[in-house]
Amino acid sequence: MRVKVLGCYGADFYEKKNGKAIRYNPSGFLINKSVALDAGTLCGALTLSDLSKVRYVFISHAHLDHIQSLPFMAEILFGKIQNPVVIVSIAEVIEVLRKHFFNGHLWPDFTRLPTPENRILSYQVIPVGKPVEVEGLKITAIQVSHIVPAVGFIVEEDRSAIVYSGDTWKTDELWKVAAQIDHLKAIFVESSFPDQLSQLAMISGHLTPQLTLQEFNKIHRPDLPLYIYHMKPPYLDEIRRQVKGLRSKGVHLLRDGQVFNF
Numbered sequence: 001m002r003v004k005v006l007g008c009y010g011a012d013f014y015e016k017k018n019g020k021a022i023r024y025n026p027s028g029f030l031i032n033k034s035v036a037l038d039a040g041t042l043c044g045a046l047t048l049s050d051l052s053k054v055r056y057v058f059i060s061h062a063h064l065d066h067i068q069s070l071p072f073m074a075e076i077l078f079g080k081i082q083n084p085v086v087i088v089s090i091a092e093v094i095e096v097l098r099k100h101f102f103n104g105h106l107w108p109d110f111t112r113l114p115t116p117e118n119r120i121l122s123y124q125v126i127p128v129g130k131p132v133e134v135e136g137l138k139i140t141a142i143q144v145s146h147i148v149p150a151v152g153f154i155v156e157e158d159r160s161a162i163v164y165s166g167d168t169w170k171t172d173e174l175w176k177v178a179a180q181i182d183h184l185k186a187i188f189v190e191s192s193f194p195d196q197l198s199q200l201a202m203i204s205g206h207l208t209p210q211l212t213l214q215e216f217n218k219i220h221r222p223d224l225p226l227y228i229y230h231m232k233p234p235y236l237d238e239i240r241r242q243v244k245g246l247r248s249k250g251v252h253l254l255r256d257g258q259v260f261n262f
Contacts, residue, residue, distance in 0.1 A: 001137075001160045001185075001262045004030040007041030008229035008254040010192045010206075011065060015233070024233045025256045026065040029164065029188070030054070034135045037153055037164050042069035043076060045256070052080055056124075056134050058141075059089040060166030061150035062096035071101070074110035074120045084111075084122040088132070090141055091125045092149035098123065129177075131156075142177055144168035146205035154178060160262040165189040165215075167230065169205045175218040185262035187216060188254075190230035194238040206230075209242040213251065222250065229254040 007025025014023050026040030033050070036042060036057040043051060051073060060066055070087065077085065087097065102109045102121070110120040126132050128151060131140040141151040145168050152165040152174045163178045165171075167190055178184060192206035201208050207215065209228070216226045228251065231239045243253055 001155070001157045001162065002032050003162065003186075003260045003262065004033075005229075005254055005256055005258040005260075006030055006036075006045040007256055008231075008258075009236075009256070010190075010230040010232040012040070012068065013233040023256070024236075026068065027230060028069065031137065031155060032135060035137060035139075035155075037155070038066040038166070039069040039073070040065045040067070041256075043072045044069070048076065048080070052077060054085060055083075056086045056088055058139060058153055059087060059093050059097075060144075060152065060164075061089075061146055061148050062093045062101075063148065063167065066167070067097070067101065070097075070121075071107040071110075074102075074108075078110075078114070078120055081120070084119050086122050086124050086134075088124045088126055088134075088139075090128060090149060090151055094123045094125050140177070142174045143171075144174055145171045148205075150205075154181065156181070156183070159183055160185045162262060163187045163189075167192075167205060168215075169202060169207060170211065170215065172218070175215065179219050179221070184221065184224060186225050186227060186260065187219070188227045188229060189215060191228045191239060191243070192230050192232050192235075194235050195242055197235070209239060209246060213246055213248065216251075224250065226251045227254050228252065 006028035009024040027038045028041035029037040034055045131138045138156040140154045144152045161184045191212040193201045195208045
């Protein structure tokens with residue numbers, strides 16, 4: 001399984017640090033070139049050729065930093081693809097996208113353009129806990145604890161699997177299911193705020209480095225690598241120091257553009 005990090009931060013942000021321009025992309029991960037997990041970053045990290053290969057986009061929840069590339073992707077791919085890109089999520093998320101995003105007011109409804117029979121996008125509703133098979137992958141949505149309806153995803157191939165938490169606070173079902181997977185190779189979990197903002201993390205449905213490690217320990221697999229993402233850029237330096245302070249060799253802070261093969 002090939003995983004490319006298109007964006008791993010909790011905001012779309014740009015800054016200059018020590019005279020160097022730094023861009024932070026919001027959440028987006030590309031699996032085997034044709035399946036995306038979240039769409040905070042797609043267009044900003046993929047060429048037209050690569051973007052046109054994306055067939056499915058699995059959305060963890062409907063917050064803007066996880067869906068903002070969808071309207072631009074639809075516009076860019078207009079007239080460039082033969083079959084619609086399928087947006088996949090639980091019913092509550094699809095309903096938000098349908099009513100409040102691709103509604104003809106905020107953005108054109110590309111599930112009906114250029115015609116309903118020849119559309120750019122389509123929706124697929126999936127139930128929690130039941131795997132779906134796409135592009136040689138088996139993907140299962142697992143409910144997590146956020147301030148809006150949200151899921152994490154377990155992505156499996158024949159000999160490898162990963163866990164992607166989406167946005168979450170403390171949760172249990174994701175780890176119960178993941179612990180049963182023998183061919184699990186890596187865990188991707190959010191950590192949005194530093195530990196001293198744990199109250200804010202709880203209110204907003206997010207984790208801090210200490211909480212992320214506590215969640216990871218629920219799976220009882222210290223041999224697995226833990227990749228932390230969704231760091232809020234203003235707190236990145238502090239989060240990085242705290243992650244180093246965990247003194248766990250298997251814990252890593254993600255960077256945009258990284259590629260993993262599991």
